[in-house]
Amino acid sequence: GEGKRGCRMAEEKKLKLSNTVLPSESMKVVAESMGIAQIQEETCQLLTDEVSYRIKEIAQDALKFMHMGKRQKLTTSDIDYALKLKNVEPLYGFHAQEFIPFRFASGGGRELYFYEEKEVDLSDIINTPLPRVPLDVCLKAHWLSIEGCQPAIPENPPPAPKEQQKAEATEPLKSAKPGQEEDGPLKGKGQGAAPADGKGKEKKAPPLLEGAPLRLKPRSIHELSVEQQLYYKEITEACVGSCEAKRAEALQSIATDPGLYQMLPRFSTFISEGVRVNVVQNNLALLIYLMRMVKALMDNPTLYLEKYVHELIPAVMTCIVSRQLCLRPDVDNHWALRDFAARLVAQICKHFSTTTNNIQSRITKTFTKSWVDEKTPWTTRYGSIAGLAELGHDVIKTLILPRLQQEGERIRSVLDGPVLSNIDRIGADHVQSLLLKHCAPVLAKLRLPPDNQDAYRAEFGSLGPLLCSHVVKARAQAALQAQQVNRTTLTITQPRPTLTLSQAPQPGPRTPGLLKVPGSIALPVQTLVSARAAAPPQPSPPPTKFIVMSSSSASSTQQVLSLSTSAPGSGSTTTSPVTTTVPSVQPIVKLVSTATTAPPSTAPSGPGSVQKYIVVSLPPTGEGKGGPASHPSPAPPPSSAPSPLGGSALCGGKQEAGDSPPPAPGTPKANGSQPPGSGSPQPAP
């Protein structure tokens, strides 16, 4: 049966070639398998003709079932139904979902296609856990088009892919405006259901524009639709309003919605103007909110931010190095904002710095200049150091370590000297702990184990002893991790809150009830699994999984990340066997990206990509491959509550023939009412 079936399937593939006939050897093989040893050549020929004809007939009928099922792939059940039509008993038990792996074999002058039957151990099947129950069919509504325009919501294809945005930015004359008639062929290529976007224009435009050799029309659209205006208003209000839940939702929307690019100029201006105004007013809360907006924009994989980096960088830099960011510098924790903004700048450098724009070197210069300056206040000093430190170990090594001694003296003079100003004291204190925090891990890698207080004092001056103890601590921590790796691997879910999980790798369907975003590390695996299960073709996609090599004592998110940063390490030549306490074993970590569409350009932590870290082997010392290593992920400063997002999951209601204006799509549901006026003053954009 199988052999025959195999031939059949092979046959179907060749249907396009008419007059395909099975080789008569196949008949012989089938005959042999049934115990008929000798069969005449003539008989074989007759049988071949007959069987080929029957198979074609069945294949044709099976195709009917495929077409009627509105599919483009023939399944085994189609063949079963076709057999049923012919009053032939279907072949039971052939319900493979996927490609049936027919094998080809040749030998003895024969060529064979056969179906490989593996022996299956029943106990294996019994012992494997049951697969998850597939989700039931459900209906989801969304606006495909509103008066001929396609709303930019996740359900619809993104109006302008990142490449197109880039092309627009870099080659304004060549690229076509979205919704303009030149867009047509692009859509035609099967970009899918992007039908109605700007069709009205398209209809009117062609006769006028056909002959125009060069389009000199302004490219960027300066008007937003009413819905976009509403969305913009709601989002900006929520982002700077007083309701934290709404803000989380709004940020979620900014970070995931694919259709924001038309609003980018506005967001960018909103942020830069907002920072300008609020720095003057020393409004710390608003500055934090604005920085979180920047973070969200950076996290959106569909946005081409390059055009607006020039506006964003000054704003972010301001939040790092400004002399004063809050009304009461002695009480308020503006340091957290500086840290967060510093991480943002590092992220910006990483994404956008090129040899032509030199963003990183320019930023580095700015920081260094303000740090070196004697008169720089402690706040700015702190910001500059934080900004430099976030740029990576190399920067710490070359720019910060050499100045440790000098800086240590300055700190000591404030801390030990006569109390001049409480603010200075606090500042110096913060700078000191910042330096210790960032330098210790680097030193732990650079220096060989015996950590001697005196040696440190000699090299780094007054900070030496403290540094020494920190380095020792860092080493101990590293050792602990390494041990932990040896003992167990602990599977936990992705530890970063709110940022990634809500976006399923496929832009496809989401199931409303499952969109809870986990807020903490302690997220049960089950939630994740069901959140991802919405992807239709594969019934059980692997959940996001981190096999973490860290001590289980690492309770906080930050901890886990920093551990994995140092564990797989940037294992380069500088890495030497660490300490005696560290087992000289470092794991090789393999990064497995299961994301379907993650473009290589996005950062490893890009929210679109679901990653899996697998410990491949534990070789003695040496080159670990840094998966997430070089990418410290900043947690948003004021801890954001686990948000029941849904900013983008909006569905339109039912619609009649096209009358009444539809609700604004893309507007987060929860934002029905205005944020209460009691909130903090809003930036004037």
Place this chain on the structure above:
Amino acid sequence: MKGNETMLDFRTSKFVLRISRDSYQLLKRHLQEKQNNQIWNIVQEHLYIDIFDGMPRSKQQIDAMVGSLAGEAKREANKSKVFFGLLKEPEIEVPLDDEDEEGENEEGKPKKKKPKKDSIGSKSKKQDPNAPPQNRIPLPELKDSDKLDKIMNMKETTKRVRLGPDCLPSICFYTFLNAYQGLTAVDVTDDSSLIAGGFADSTVRVWSVTPKKLRSVKQAADLSLIDKESDDVLERIMDEKTASELKILYGHSGPVYGASFSPDRNYLLSSSEDGTVRLWSLQTFTCLVGYKGHNYPVWDTQFSPYGYYFVSGGHDRVARLWATDHYQPLRIFAGHLADVNCTRFHPNSNYVATGSADRTVRLWDVLNGNCVRIFTGHKGPIHSLTFSPNGRFLATGATDGRVLLWDIGHGLMVGELKGHTDTVCSLRFSRDGEILASGFASLSHDSRVSPDIYVDFSGETA
């Protein structure tokens, strides 16, 4: 090959060839000169040459019409008169005017609506010259609820915006999630309140897409307790406990390839691979009748726009006309040389169009079961059909990715819409007939806009 029906068709019937008189003379002379008797015999035996007077057609013209399994349609096949006009609407406008007047006053925009309303009123009063006699086909009496529906419908009509290239519609798109390629048929009620889906796992699922949940009628024992005189008796008979958004109808034993709501939303038809058409009650959500007769997969079924009648077509190459209260078909439309893939009622309920895998579209008269139109021109099996709301045009879509428009009165092709690359699975006109939507189901759904007619409704995605 003895059992092959297609072969039998070729053997027993003649391939139709339309040739101008001049061309025919030339061909005949040529064959006679060359003494090519064998070919002449084949021509005599297997071809039916339909000679017409006048200019020979250009290659383009010929190409447009070829493709059918049995050659082009004979000239006389499309000669009979077809009443393609719409039936007169029943006179139920009195309440409409009153209520509409109120509505206008409330909205404060009476001026704008007046002329529109008048035009609609006058249109429905005038008898369409192309319409069939009102009682050519006996139609069911209108019930009170139908009249209410009609009134609602007319009210909405007055508010309708005329669609066109400058005024594109808004489209609400329903996606079936987690269907795993199992969705095989879809229908939406005329008022967009219910959606039915037929699935490969033999189920039919009905969703309510309005806040109103689906409820079934109470059990007989409970029903007897209800006070039948009360005003809200219709409300009382419903069982609140059964309210849900989705009802699953079990009964078929094969993939469900066709689904159709009755115009009054009380019934649902489904056709399946198991050879039956089933009638489901949307009051009790149970199967009422299984119509057997096709014996092979039934590819499509559709209710008449006036209810009561329905048509089905399947692998057995015939389309059947049924009435819901007869378990045997009233008419059998035989003539297609391959599967009847899709069946549609004409808006006036007097005709039925069928699209077939033999690449022809036929129009059948419900009154006498005759085939009154044969449209050839598609190069692949027809998979979708739709009549324009005014009954004048028929749009057909096939696996060749083309959508063809036919003038029913003249029996001519009037347009070809290109753009699709694969099977056109669903077609639907907008209510005002200005816009035609075509759906193309595949792994990635796709709907397209054609240059002169626009896409409005994209029905199904797998």
